[in-house]
Amino acid sequence: MTLIPATLPPIPPAPDALRRSAEALESAFLAEMLKSAGVFRAHDGPGGGGEGEAQFTSFLADEQARALVARGGIGLADSIEHALRQRAAGARP
Template sequence: MEISLTQPGPLPPQDRALRDAARELEANFLAEMLKAAKVGETPEGFGGGEGENQFTSFMRLEQARQMTEGGGIGLAESLFHALKERAND
């Protein structure tokens, strides 16, 4: 039976933790990509300083989580299947 993260329907309880881990990994990856793309950075000479920089990381992570929930880039799906395969070995 093929399980998809994007199709509706409940997952078996043992797969929920794998799904959540895969989605969080994809979200963290996307957050790093957003950081590398300088998303959310304030222009030089204008902004809230270190405090703003600290909270920008939270904003990027939440944006990345939303991207993952919306389907992401498919990394969570691949990770989920790899983790599920490994757990079944």
């Protein structure tokens, strides 16, 4: 009978998971930058959507950021993925 050791070595995350995490972080960063820049600012005055429009502009910024990342982004995901791979391998950045 083989006994399982009390402490197992950590299982490194799959490469796909690292890339998805890096892209998700780049997407979140870009969405916040778009929101801060006021790119999707709600319209005031006649024809403005009011509170509902303000809520949905946030969704629009998030989706635009995801689309940017899907098309290559600004390269932030590549840097993040590289750092995550180094950390997973035990190297110091």
